[in-house]
Amino acid sequence: MFCPKCGKEVPDGSSFCPGCSARLREPADVSSKSRLATALFAFFLGSFGAHRFYIGKTGSAVAMLVLTILGWATVWFFVGIAFFVAVGIWSLIDFIFAVAGSMRDSQGKLISNW
């Protein structure tokens, strides 16, 4: 294969061009999921676990959804507020991780591409 930037021939499967150090392909541990989408889902729909459904972490996504439903079910005697706070902090942390590019998808790949 050839480097698309400088045209130098590089060994197949190289991550970087040895000539101009251009990145030739994404490292294998980078997720194909969008970092922007993950962050937006976490910010706007985080309490429903939308961002975790998106990145394939269905188990914890359902857990967030259940916490939110429990919150709505018990909010009339104030217990629900504790659930809302818990899931709110959880989705805020997820949002910060997503923006920082430290979030991993269900295959353990880093979601670093916007």
Ligand SMILES: [Zn+2]
């Ligand atoms: Zn090059």
